[in-house]
Amino acid sequence: xxxxxxxxxxxxxxxxxxxxxxxxxxxxxxxxxxxxxxxxxxxxxxxxxxxxxxxxxxxxxxxxxxxxxxxxxxxxxxxxxxxxxxxxxxxxxxxxxxxxxxxxxxxxxxxxxxxxxxxxxxxxxxxxxxxxxxxxxxxxxxxxxxxxxxxxxxxxxxxxxxxxxxxxxxxxxxxxxxxxxxxxxxxxxxxxxxxxxxxxxxxxxxxxxxxxxxxxxxxxxxxxxxxxxxxxxxxxxxxxxxxxxxxxxxxxxxxxxxxxxxxxxxxxxxxxxxxxxxxxxxxxxxxxxxxxxxxxxxxxxxxxxxxxxxxxxxxxxxxxxxxxxxxxxxxxxxxxxxxxxxxxxxxxxxxxxxxxxxxxxxxxxxxxxxxxxxxxxxxxxxxxxxxxxxxxxxxxxxxxxxxxxxxxxxxxxxxxxxxxxxxxxxxxxxxxxxxxxxxxxxxxxxxxxxxxxxxxxxxxxxxxxxxxxxxxxxxxxxxxxxxxxxxxxxxxxxxxxxxxxxxxxxxxxxxxxxxxxxxxxxxxxxxxxxxxxxxxxxxxxxxxxxxxxxxxxxxxxxxxxxxxxxxxxxxxxxxxxxxxxxxxxxxxxxxxxxxxxxxxxxxxxxxxxxxxxxxxxxxxxxxxxxxxxxxxxxxxxxxxxxxxxxxxxxxxxxxxxxx
Amino acid sequence: xxxxxxxxxxxxxxxxxxxxxxxxxxxxxxxxxxxxxxxxxxxxxxxxxxxxxxxxxxxxxxxxxxxxxxxxxxxxxxxxxxxxxxxxxxxxxxxxxxxxxxxxxxxxxxxxxxxxxxxxxxxxxxxxxxxxxxxxxxxxxxxxxxxxxxxxxxxxxxxxxxxxxxxxxxxxxxxxxxxxxxxxxxxxxxxxxxxxxxxxxxxxxxxxxxxxxxxxxxxxxxxxxxxxxxxxxxxxxxxxxxxxxxxxxxxxxxxxxxxxxxxxxxxxxxxxxx
Numbered sequence: 063x064x065x066x067x068x069x070x071x072x073x074x075x076x077x078x079x080x081x082x083x084x085x086x087x088x089x090x091x092x093x094x095x096x097x098x099x100x101x102x103x104x105x106x107x108x109x110x111x112x113x114x115x116x117x118x119x120x121x122x123x124x125x126x127x128x129x130x131x132x133x134x135x136x137x138x139x140x141x142x143x144x145x146x147x148x149x150x151x152x153x154x155x156x157x158x159x160x161x162x163x164x165x166x167x168x169x170x171x172x173x174x175x176x177x178x179x180x181x182x183x184x185x186x187x188x189x190x191x192x193x194x195x196x197x198x199x200x201x202x203x204x205x206x207x208x209x210x211x212x213x214x215x216x217x218x219x220x221x222x223x224x225x226x227x228x229x230x231x232x233x234x235x236x237x238x239x240x241x242x243x244x245x246x247x248x249x250x251x252x253x254x255x256x257x258x259x260x261x262x263x264x265x266x267x268x269x270x271x272x273x274x275x276x277x278x279x280x281x282x283x284x285x286x287x288x289x290x291x292x293x294x295x296x297x298x299x300x301x302x303x304x305x306x307x308x309x310x311x312x313x314x315x316x317x318x319x320x321x322x323x324x325x326x327x328x329x330x331x332x333x334x335x336x337x338x339x340x341x342x343x344x345x346x347x348x349x350x351x352x353x354x355x356x357x358x359x360x361x362x363x364x365x366x367x368x369x370x371x372x373x374x375x376x377x378x379x380x381x382x383x384x385x386x387x388x389x390x391x392x393x394x395x396x397x398x399x400x401x402x403x404x405x406x407x408x409x410x411x412x413x414x415x416x417x418x419x420x421x422x423x424x425x426x427x428x429x430x431x432x433x434x435x436x437x438x439x440x441x442x443x444x445x446x447x448x449x450x451x452x453x454x455x456x457x458x459x460x461x462x463x464x465x466x467x468x469x470x471x472x473x474x475x476x477x478x479x480x481x482x483x484x485x486x487x488x489x490x491x492x493x494x495x496x497x498x499x500x501x502x503x504x505x506x507x508x509x510x511x512x513x514x515x516x517x518x519x520x521x522x523x524x525x526x527x528x529x530x531x532x533x534x535x536x537x538x539x540x541x542x543x544x545x546x547x548x549x550x551x552x553x554x555x556x557x558x559x560x561x562x563x564x565x566x567x568x569x570x571x572x573x574x575x576x577x578x579x580x581x582x583x584x585x586x587x588x589x590x591x592x593x594x595x596x597x598x599x600x601x602x603x604x605x606x607x608x609x610x611x612x613x614x615x616x617x618x619x620x621x622x623x624x625x626x627x628x629x630x631x632x633x634x635x636x637x638x639x640x641x642x643x644x645x646x647x648x649x650x651x652x653x654x655x656x657x658x659x660x661x662x663x664x665x666x667x668x669x670x671x672x673x674x675x676x677x678x679x680x681x682x683x684x685x686x687x688x689x690x691x692x693x694x695x696x697x698x699x700x701x702x703x704x705x706x707x708x709x710x711x712x713x714x715x716x717x718x719x720x721x
Numbered sequence: 722x723x724x725x726x727x728x729x730x731x732x733x734x735x736x737x738x739x740x741x742x743x744x745x746x747x748x749x750x751x752x753x754x755x756x757x758x759x760x761x762x763x764x765x766x767x768x769x770x771x772x773x774x775x776x777x778x779x780x781x782x783x784x785x786x787x788x789x790x791x792x793x794x795x796x797x798x799x800x801x802x803x804x805x806x807x808x809x810x811x812x813x814x815x816x817x818x819x820x821x822x823x824x825x826x827x828x829x830x831x832x833x834x835x836x837x838x839x840x841x842x843x844x845x846x847x848x849x850x851x852x853x854x855x856x857x858x859x860x861x862x863x864x865x866x867x868x869x870x871x872x873x874x875x876x877x878x879x880x881x882x883x884x885x886x887x888x889x890x891x892x893x894x895x896x897x898x899x900x901x902x903x904x905x906x907x908x909x910x911x912x913x914x915x916x917x918x919x920x921x922x923x924x925x926x927x928x929x930x931x932x933x934x935x936x937x938x939x940x941x942x943x944x945x946x947x948x949x950x951x952x953x954x955x956x957x958x959x960x961x962x963x964x965x966x967x968x969x970x971x972x973x974x975x976x977x978x979x980x981x982x983x984x985x986x987x988x989x990x991x992x993x994x995x
Contacts, residue, residue, distance in 0.1 A: 329884035
């Protein structure tokens, strides 16, 4: 393999496979813990595995353009299937392994998959049970033979047998290998690299088509951005079918030439993380949250000395850690204290978590708490945020080293072009952007603007330092009559920041001002009442207490002050609020079972109260039916006070900046 | 291809009996404790490669029968031939040497030891190097240990207990402990595996898992299994042939179908006055 052979440009992943096998032949490409031992493959060995598989698949009849579904956990053979399919011009379609049979059948049928490469019997069963609704599917190839001995053999192949078949053909016909390679070198980059199905939280999942040259370009950009190279390593533990896993581990791995490690099983991922100690790591906020919780719990159970050490040095880290991470000046005593803390606490803790070698870590997907974010950063972990989408082949924005904040997601990623539409929606063009939904022309047009930008469906704005801030789903964002932007979730989250406020529902779209219904947190406010000798018999009584109203009014005012600091939000501060006489409850249909407010339902149920918020009255009588936990119905009757809240003018320099 | 295919290296030792051949023959066994007659004139056989169930209501003598088979009790009358060798008096460790392994109704693991160590303990019967070498953990003992560890890892993989490899078994939930116990019995590479109520105290999901493992042990490794079980549904689905005991006597013997429709069996389970 000489560089000249790739003169056409590295525009597909199989080309990178050839290059890596040539340049990094002896370096590890893949690891998998099996039988308690980390098995590893070098790039040269990985090339061999993929070549045998590709030739075997070809012999089974896989043609360019065929879709080949890949279903299972993070396992080397499934990752090899991606490259093998791509090397033949076929299109891998990773599918979520935990999908139930009907969902899986829908995706396989929509993709028109001819082949499916699956992990084990479970997936074979699912596919076979709905074979009738996947008419295009002819062959299933399985990695794990257990339990499949007695199965009808027609159209069912063992992965090893397919590779074996390929290996035999390669031995019998020496020029086959050269032909396979020539096929790869002939690829133009216009081939479809992968079809990734969206998780389908809003309706049926859609197949996002990503072309090879686009996919490679996106990966080249971010690999350069984070300076990833063959010395890096990752643990592939997120769902194989998710764009994040495909991009961060497969795409970036091939481009940078680093080693991907597959855990022994999903349950052992945390243990395997510790063994591998990756340099690049991604996790959604909830994983960081559960890590912090488990650390906290274990520290509470620890001895007196350890507890003292931990709380003292996390304090030190909180003070100096992030400054040191970002290279800001820190006084010598601070440096010394942090150094000592590193020896006694931070380094051992990071070691236990498997974070010792992390150079770059990302989180994304939802808002991450500021304290949580700071905790990991203060330990010296370079945790950053990114914002991405399947349609972008992941990256839309990404934070630069040293310019990291918990409440924003960073400036545009390299070569990504972002704009905010008039309605406040974030739209982008990026190197990795998709070229349409598979077999859904109509929806492709809905997602794309006429001038070629992709609509994210998220509303956001750029902060003065150029970082994008996502505020809400675009469809929930409205405007006051004054024209000011009204983002209910942002306002509600600002209110819910106060521990005394459990839940809040903001109204304001097509209204004169913004108003809010508030639920107090019975535990927090109950504690307060106990400390202040305020007797109360029920939530309703405490919620109507004048002192409680005074405290909540203070919080609303503070929330308004915070909103005033955001030029784009300053126009929609909370003018009036009331405290609901009952807690919003899933049993009454006011919340979903995942505890999210059902806005429209709440608006309808409390229409009288909302009307009173806007007609200027200072109190309103309500009579609502409630469902008790045992299913009995009852009624709550109350006269609810309505209060005005003080608003704030935007700070002066802000107001000028916003002009 | 250096990806190891998960075929199981540790299988049943070749004992010269072809599948379907007579592996064990129990003839006219009677056992009593003082005046209590636990077993009266029981005869049945176990054929190689089958799953043989011994069922019966509480106190029917099932566990006594199992204890006779593995040498814990010596019957007053009758004989047992295993792999063609007849014996009357035998100690449990002789049974192990002969290739009989068992699990217990109440889990009997080393609670303070890890899953891995517990299953490794099952290999001790197959260790050849002397105690001294094993203590030094050097020379032949080390290479032998590596060999055994490989087999044990295959069992861990087979039973899907990788995530608890290093966990002390005392901390594990009951269903997993049962699985570890099965692993330890498998580690002995038995010709005959005795399972004493493998599903006792399990929830539905754990039962399904355990059934799957039992069937797989039998199919994939060719291990002959004799099991005692209370759960009729499980027994009828799993086993090839069933012996039914009641008050220490055999009242039926045959395929699950024929046993199910046997009037005596129905009476025994529904409780007809004797």
